[in-house]
Amino acid sequence: MRILYISTIFPKENEGSTIYTDLAEELTLKGHQVVVAVADSQVKENSLKKERGIPVLRIKVKPYYNVSYFKKGIAALTMNKKLTRGIQKIITNDVFDFILFESPPVTLYQTVRSCMYYYDCPSYLMLKDIFPQNGVDLGLYKKNGLIHAFFQRKERSLYQTATYIGCMSEANREYLIKHNPYIDSSKVKIFPNTKKIKERVFVKNKNLSYRKKYQIPQEAVVFVFGGNMGKPQAIDFLVQAVIRLKDEKNIFFLLVGRGSEKEKAKKELNLAKAKNFRLIDNLPRKDYEALIQECDVGLILLDHRFTIPNYPSRVLSYMEQGMPVIAATDRVTDILKMIKESRCGLTGYSDEMDVFINNIHQLAQNKEKRVVMGNNGRKYLEKNFDICYSIQQLEQLEQQFSLGVSHV
Secondary structure: OEEEEEEOOOOOHHHOOOHHHHHHHHHHHOOOEEEEEEEEOOOOOOEEEEEOOEEEEEEEOOOOOOOOHHHHHHHHHHHHHHHHHHHHHHOOOOOOOEEEEEEOOHHHHHHHHHHHHHHOOOEEEEEOOOOOHHHHHOOOOOOOOHHHHHHHHHHHHHHHHOOEEEEOOHHHHHHHHHHOOOOOHHHEEEOOOOEOOOOOOOOOOOOOHHHHHOOOOOOOEEEEEEOOOOHHHOHHHHHHHHHHOOOOOOEEEEEEOOOOOHHHHHHHHHHOOOOOEEEEOOOOHHHHHHHHOOOOEEEEEOOOOOOOOOOOOOHHHHHHOOOOEEEEEOOOOOHHHHHHHHOOEEEEEOOOHHHHHHHHHHHHHOHHHHHHHHHHHHHHHHHHOEHHHHHHHHHHHHHHHHOOOOOO
16 A cells, blocks of 8 residues: 555654554565654754654744644644655655544644645544534533534535544444434444554563652552643542642652643642642653563543543553553543453443542452553553554555546
């Protein structure tokens, strides 16, 4: 297969890996030809270089991540012209079987649609968020207001542009079809988050070097939350839990990442004089995964107001390390169903503090239960979320494209 992968997040090799770099690398290892075009606010000028053994075209745009919602919106609306111009100017004579791209941002369809015409090929959307409904759920703007209506038109164009749409879960797929009746349901597939799974290494006597480095108590049961710390992640709920448990010496919280709510969380925790936590900035994936090897329980949080079924990819890293999870989410995500089915953790909702605290106590006090649940999660990951599953789906998809599916 020859694939043009258009993205807004594809870190350089020294910055670590993601589910997206895993996918591109594995496609290349399987003998497929991949060219990545990525929007990048850090580069000084557009450039095409080999990274991870893959041609990667980095195109300078305004910052989209780790900025205010206003700046994010401006970046989303302005990046398409730069992306389209950069791709078609530098990647001129290539032939592609299809274009692979993800959303957010919802506006990326403009570049994809132009490239579908330019390269005369179909496209596949990896849908990672349902926008703008998520903003309505979080109270960022009013349903049917000007902002919502504007981005709804963009959302409709996104779905109409994609030849096929890959959803993270069955609940995700059902929601999309139910709330967008203009979409042909046959073009909506299940394309779950997957990762390149590393061999599990068992160490009898860990030196706990990261605990020492970040002054984390050696004997405490460490509950880790890794990833974006924004409004969708119910960070306020987590902060209140940390404060309620601040006097329990055997329980410690580690928060790793960035996001709009991080500084607010830090301020509230310091104001409460909580000493049972550590806030760490984003780490390269290699360091992050080494760090969580020294943790005991992974945390999954989603705002309880969500009406759209999200499926956080951070659960994959927890499961890979054989770590049990505690989830406190909304009532529509089917990640709770997966946790119960795999028996890899405990679940609840992010408006039920007592349930969350009880789940923390259960795993803090029962090492055997942590080990059993962690092993269950690792087995479930290997069976259901290996990157090879994504490659197989894309290979099957390419066969359908070759049968003459209309491109645009």
